[in-house]
Amino acid sequence: xxxxxxxxxxxxxxxxxxxxxxxxxxxxxxxxxxxxxxxxxxxxxxxxxxxxxxxxxxxxxxxxxxxxxxxxxxxxxxxxxxxxxxxxxxxxxxxxxxxxxxxxxxxxxxxxxxxxxxxxx
Amino acid sequence: xxxxxxxxxxxxxxxxxxxxxxxxxxxxxxxxxxxxxxxxxxxxxxxxxxxxxxxxxxxxxxxxxxxxxxxxxxxxxxxxxxxxxxxxxxxxxxxxxxxxxxxxxxxxxxxxxxxxxxxxxxxxxxxxxxxxxxxxxxxxxxxx
Numbered sequence: 001x002x003x004x005x006x007x008x009x010x011x012x013x014x015x016x017x018x019x020x021x022x023x024x025x026x027x028x029x030x031x032x033x034x035x036x037x038x039x040x041x042x043x044x045x046x047x048x049x050x051x052x053x054x055x056x057x058x059x060x061x062x063x064x065x066x067x068x069x070x071x072x073x074x075x076x077x078x079x080x081x082x083x084x085x086x087x088x089x090x091x092x093x094x095x096x097x098x099x100x101x102x103x104x105x106x107x108x109x110x111x112x113x114x115x116x117x118x119x120x121x
Numbered sequence: 122x123x124x125x126x127x128x129x130x131x132x133x134x135x136x137x138x139x140x141x142x143x144x145x146x147x148x149x150x151x152x153x154x155x156x157x158x159x160x161x162x163x164x165x166x167x168x169x170x171x172x173x174x175x176x177x178x179x180x181x182x183x184x185x186x187x188x189x190x191x192x193x194x195x196x197x198x199x200x201x202x203x204x205x206x207x208x209x210x211x212x213x214x215x216x217x218x219x220x221x222x223x224x225x226x227x228x229x230x231x232x233x234x235x236x237x238x239x240x241x242x243x244x245x246x247x248x249x250x251x252x253x254x255x256x257x258x259x260x261x262x263x264x265x
Contacts, residue, residue, distance in 0.1 A: 018135055019133060019134055019135045020133060020135060083167075085153065085154075085160070086150065086154075086160055086163045086164045086167065087167065089146065089149055089150050089153055089164050090146060090150075090164050090167045090168050090171070092146070092149070093142040093143075093145065093146045093168065094142075094168070094171055097139065
């Protein structure tokens with residue numbers, strides 16, 4: 001039962017994470033207590049595709065960085081008009097990776113407070 | 122000019138994507154930044170800095186892209202300011218200038234084609250080393 005929940009979670013949310021994080025997430029979610037699943041499902045992850053689109057359309061205003069929670073970088077990007085265009089172009093190629101890394105970190109922090117069933121026994 | 126070599130390990134899919142992006146980004150930056158040659162160097166430098174803690178494959182290809190842009194900056198800057206001087210009337214339009222510009226265009230086209238080829242091959246996980254730049258990259262980017 002628990003395994004299929006993990007599979008379902010990765011099928012739905014898998015694209016929100018970097019490939020190399022998937023196996024760790026799988027191992028960590030396997031054996032998670034039933035009561036903790038609610039918190040995992042409730043997590044709101046950044047959608048890398050949406051962030052990519054926003055970066056292309058409004059990257060020069062730093063909106064992509066604001067959405068990811070990098071307020072300082074967002075302000076810097078806004079004030080410099082996207083780093084005079086250079087930063088905007090660089091972010092087109094970086095922002096999906098940044099979003100996935102942040103999602104992985106967010107999930108890791110959530111799971112850090114949750115013991116799994118094997119640890120309890 | 123371009124050699125396919127064996128990399129110390131088989132890179133994962135996410136590594137090949139990032140490595141390939143370093144070449145693609147330098148192309149886009151070069152097109153967007155024309156005629157200023159510094160723009161693509163800055164873009165490649167920022168991309169390299171953001172990936173400096175990445176895996177060896179990603180770092181290696183970001184460094185090769187950066188090294189190639191450094192040499193391109195030198196040659197293109199000379200061409201850019203020589204052209205400005207000719208337009209301002211400070212320097213005459215000479216055969217040397219014409220020869221340099223033709224060479225510069227050919228050099229840029231060769232680099233452009235090589236970059237596209239390398240981006241495609243790197244995306245497939247094939248390790249491509251450029252003549253001279255590849256050896257220089259090995260010196261700058263050790264395996265750790």
